[in-house]
Amino acid sequence: MRDIALALFIFGMLPYILMRPYIGLLVWSWLGYMNPNRLCYGFAINFPWVQVVAIVTLVSLVFSKDSKRIPASSITVLLAVFFAWTTLTTLFAVETASAWQWWEQFGKILIMVWVTLMLVRDRQRMHFLIWVIVISLGFYGLKGGIFTLLTGGSHHVYGPAGSFIGDNNDLAQALCMALPLMRYLHLQSQSRRLRIAMVLSMILTGIAILGTYSRGGLITLAVVSGILFLKSRGRIGVVALAAILGMIAYQFMPSKWTERMDTLHHADQTDSAQSRIQSWEFAVNVALHRPLVGGGFNIYQNTEMWRRYGPEGATPRAIHSIYFRALGEQGFPGLALFMALLIASWKSCGRVRKYAIGLLDLKWAYDLASMMQVSLVAFMIAGLATTSAYFDLSYQLMAICALLPYIIENKLVKSIDHQLAQPRT
Template sequence: MRDLLITLIVLWILLKAVKHPAIGILGWVWISVMNPHRLAWGFAYDFPFAMLMAAVTLLSLVITKDKRQFPVTPATVSLILFIFWMNITSLFAINFDQIYPLWSRVMKILFMTLVAMSVLNTKQHIRWLVWTLVVSLGYYGVKGGAFTLATGGGYTVWGPAGSFIEENNALAVATIMLIPMLRYLQLTEENLWVRRGLVVAMGLCAVSAIGSYSRGALIAIVSMSFFLWTKSPRKLPLALLMIILIPFVVLFMPQKWEDRMNTIQTYQQDSSALGRLNAWGMAWNLAVDRPLVGGGFEIYDKEVFARYAPEPKNVHAAHSIYFQILGEHGFVGLFLFLAIGFFTWRSGSWIIRETRGKPDLHWANTLARMLQVSQIAYATGAAFLSLAYFDLPYYIVVLMEVTKLYIKNQQEENSRVVSSQRPGPQVIRPAELSVIPREGESLG
């Protein structure tokens, strides 16, 4: 039944996508972020829905005349250079014969990210993308929060199989990043019951993150909560909600959760933490040895660790977006990766400044603030996770840069309207000149 339902939904989106590539992009985002086919058990589980959606979307780009405008900004240029550089480092990869599956997956995600920037260009498109991300990840956040409450926090919350957020830690950071987007919709939605539902979803996502038993998520949720409060226009109600909710959830969790969180202070005795430090040391040593190109994708094996790791036999995943990029793509790759985040933040600050005090653009002001909070959650939580290629941060770039382009277009349109309404200088033709009589003379 699930297989049939998912297939029918995908077919309906494909029919719409043929005429409108923006709908195809939203379908792609839904499939790639949520992985709905992984919720089925039959033929849909391994069916290439994402590839089919991408193919129809690209075909629609060719045959339709929908408006397309790519935002050329420092953030998007940095993203394009980052994609280019990852292809260069792949040519010099240490394990060149092993990189194709991950390289192919990353390139597909980032290519469709660039397509999304080209076809999503209206206020409605922007809001649809936010809703798509909220539905795609909110499903797991709400479900995980309800599961944590129902089981007394006794079990770990996991994500969909075969996705970037399959691991409990990754799902936790994803749901924390989603909370600011839920807050944006809650602040701008007109329907009272939808707003109330979004508040409940925010709370359950927070519970789900805590129920993941992720120490990185705990750090992320603390930093995200602080910035969410500072960026929110209605600080008092949000502060009251946090004061009530967070202590309640922490006290609700069992003793083993508290024991797990306490290992943050005693990381020297924790094998997982020591493994991460060893992986970070390996990435640093590799980057120093190959500063421009790093080691390429798929460097976490015995041979690479034997050559570069402080403890050669302790093979571990990167568990940090920063050391992951540094080890795989060198210092140049890390610089470009950080530049994407920095310039995206700057775009958000520009949007906030340009829309301040403008009621018709209040939605953009709120969105930029909340997207910056999501960036904070990613920058802190993913500092301990291998999530450098996770879709959501790149869709934050899409939302921010498309919103910036939309506002610039509005400003240009307003300038043209003002210019057309401004009266020009009066021109007096020679025939219309009047003769001014001298004193004592008359015109008769």
């Protein structure tokens, strides 16, 4: 039944997407982050829904009268250069076949990031996109939070299998990135009921992060709570949220959760930490021997490379750090470009905050820029121990960071034009 319902919805949306490519962007984002097909049981699980929607969206965009100009910024330039660099490293990749598969997947993500840059031209479209992201990931926050409460935290919370957020650590990272966006919607909502709903969503999402049993998720949640306090209006609410989650963590969660979190005090002695460190050493050794192009996508799957560059006795595994993964796969220039993207995104939001502070009609931009910075921090902190260097949400957030100054500039120009058009008295 779920398969049929999903198929009817997607195919029913295609005519609207053909008329308005922006609808296609929203549907693509929903499919990419929520992965509703992974909640089905039949033909819908492996059907290429994202590809179908992306193709129809691109066809619609070609024939659309909407402006297709991409705002010029350091972020957009770096996105193009980074993709070009991954193309070069893939040409010299060790695991050629799988590297090209990852390159294709990354390219598809960036194509829709470019579509985001083309189509999100005003506050309303930006707001709707944030809503789709929050609803998509918030579904797993609500579901995971309720599941944790009902089971007493005795079971791990996972994302949909076969997706970017299927692993408990990746899900915790994504939910930590979604929390600031929920806070933005809470700040901007005019409805009291909606504000209450967003508060409950943030609480349950925080509980879901605890329920993932991810130690990196716990650290990231603590950091996000602190930066939310520094960056957000209405700080008493942030303190109350942190207090509630802290109380639940140490009064409600079972002893096995507490014991797992206590290993943070001697993380270097745990098997998982040792295996992560070994993967970092492997990535560094690969980069030192191939400093320009690294090993290419999926270098960690090559057993021979692990034998040559991995620590003695290490078991081949994924590189659990977005930074070391970028280094091992894309070389030192690739890591530099990756870091430059994160820094440029942060600075772009910083400029918006500086310009919009104290301006009533730009309060939304100030809030969104602030929360985008918190989401970036969540990605960077959780990414210390996850493999999600090419997580689609992180690159779409970078696009939003690039778009914010452009939208504000357009609003300012329109305001000036309106004032000039008024007759003088």
